[in-house]
Amino acid sequence: MNLADQVLQYLLSGLVVGGIYALIGLGFVIVYSVTRVINFAQGEFAMLGALVMVTLTDRGIPMPVGFLLAALAGCGIGALLEGAAIHPIRRGSALTLLIITIGASIVIRGAALLVWGTDPLPLPAFTGGPPLQIGGAIIVRQGLWVLAVALAIFAGLWAFFTRTYAGKAVQACAIHPTASRLMGIRVDRMFLLAFTLAGGLGAVAGIVIAPITYATYDMGLMLGLKGFVAAVVGGLVSPPGAIVGGFLLGILESLTAGLVSSGYKDAVAFLILILICLAQVARLLPWRVVEEA
């Protein structure tokens, strides 16, 4: 394999992982822009989606049905989290809410550990067949599924936010909660809707990546943190920013693993996170990563 083929290979694998980070990052963005909560449990939705899908598939439920049910399970957990832990203290400080979602992420992970144990569980690819050749590089078929599902979701979300009443209401809350309330939008319901959507987005990310990485109770932490970094790259309130951030992060990770050292692959995201924080402090960014208190 010559260098050009290698780089193409890293780009392709980076795009696939990047699609996952983008989906999870979108969950962070939707929740943060409406509720100003950094939802640490976002990655756990992905883990739950993947594990529920594994169980449903094992029971012989057809994959498309399982996919829908697992995604709905993610929505349900998202809604439950909002109703049980966020809603009662929604006026708490940002740090209080952050710590609550950290607690929620640990509870979800621990519950999954009790139900599914520690072993990585396999999920069959959506469609069988050998990997495809693109130029000098190869991509597994599930990788194409990841990208296809991610693109479909991006399009669906875009349509939801720009073409539906509920989507516009969510956006209005993100822009100005008080004005939205004056216009008759139930801001409380939008909180719930944001968490429900984020739960579904996370679950879908977990479902589509599980055939490539296997599903384990502890996969959510890293996926969530990486998705968070993807969202931060775009400023935490910009859906297109999170998508770009996700793909950038996926590609940078993949290039680092291939060309520098695979041991430091997982550190790349956090280096980016620190650099972005520093860039904001130095006023180098045209947008703000987090609001300044």
Next chain:
Amino acid sequence: MARFGVRPDTRALLVLAAVLAAIPLVVRSGYLLGILNFVGLNAIAAMGLTLLMGYAGQVSLGQAAFFGLGAYTSGILTATYAVNPWAAMAAAALLTGIVAFAIGTPIFRLSGLLLAMSTLGFGIIVYYVQVNWAALTGGPSGLTAIPPLSLGGFRIDNDRRFFYLVWGCALLLLALALNLADSRIGRALRAIHGGELAARMAGVDATRLKLQIFVVSAAITALAGSLYAHYLTFINPSPFGFGYSIELLVMVVLGGVTSLWGAFLGAGTLTILTEALRAIMPRLTGRTQAEYEIILFGLLLIGFMMFLPKGLAGLARGE
């Protein structure tokens, strides 16, 4: 308000010191003393985070990295370069303080969630460096043959001797921290907590004070890490991961962020609960070596944040 006679904190410290001094005379089991030693180490580390959370209103999600930096600085200096363990310990606290200063200087010019986010990133990077820089850190298998601390030929090399060392350090640091909290700096920090703008108007340099507390918090946590390294005499990266940062956060929230005593309550409760669960859960589930205790951590974190924001210390004071 003027106080007369012995301050309540001083009295409590003396009582605690007396009780602790008696424990090794009564408790004969090395296993139990070992657990209490870990309570002491965790209490020191948690106290570092309490200072930051309770007195500077900031949260760090990378305290495990400071603990790990302390442990590895001690480990590398003594095991690889044969430096005197006490000097290594001082170097560990100093180096970690400098690192915290370097991170904090830019970050504290803003507040809010940036410190939480950047310490999170920093903590995970430090972990990967510990795993991957094998030439320096020994990689995943870590460092061995770290010498124990000794006092003029008296080697602190068993659970009983270390008990006195770790709890002596913990009480000394608690006394210093209580003193700090009751000083001009502590009052200024409480003023910032009450209303930063008002405090700034009254001439408090909030940014600088928060940064100082962050550096002190990191150095205290590094001391705990250094003690840990000389106690176990071997270290590897796994205890210094993100999970430990979260455990420290749980201890602080459980004990109560606004009380330095809370760090001790939280560390004691959580460490002992974890040990108990690790003994019980395998019998209930038939599986061993799984971190079931994390469910409890999560529930405690949510429950205390929602219903008991002043933690066990607040409960003890009847608030």
